[in-house]
Amino acid sequence: MKKKIYYLATCSTCESIMKELHIDMQNGFELQDIRTQKITPEQIDEMQKLAGSYEALFSRRALKYKELGLTDKKLTEEDYKNFILEHDTFLKRPVVIIGSQIFIGSGKKNIEALRVALNKLG
Template sequence: MKKIYHLKTCDTCKRILNQLNLDGFEIQEIKSNPVNAEQLQEMYVLTNSYEELFNKRARLYKEQGLKDKNLSVEDYKNYILKEYTFLKRPVAIIDNEIFVGNSKKTVEALVSKTQ
């Protein structure tokens, strides 16, 4: 499986996608087509952590006061399913390997994997 979850209005996602060879990838835009429970479960199996998939830089994270709460595993899962902005992006799955977020190290690994 080769799949990328991204946000089309995110300049960082656009920049990263432009660096990749996207041949054979299924690309899902998460605002118009949010991740479902099954897709999130696939990501969880590869990361073993909903927190790793959770975007703590999302505006709603601060607005809803979530940064001051002690969130459970189930909380992270439910927030990601409820609001697309809570999914850290982009998320790329290549076979049984997952790349989450836009850190320099993650992007470099993803780019080298797609070349």
């Protein structure tokens, strides 16, 4: 079963979630720091298939979102995909894949669902 996390090593939120939930290589997770190991088109497509859309993976909290004036633009799915591939800050982090399940971002409901999924793994 695939167990992978996409995160930023410089992101304190990602680090605290990983520490709290014991997401590390010892627990069989593949770790990908998206700053040092860029997301590939194949990886973003896999995430999109699990999430249902590229928009679900896109972070509107990224500083570049306002910097680039995206608040006033109507973005397409292709736009979301391209922005995530161009700028790692646009990926809502962390993204955790366990088998066919995907957990996106640091929201409380998402982290609780991730915790339940990890507990089921044992």
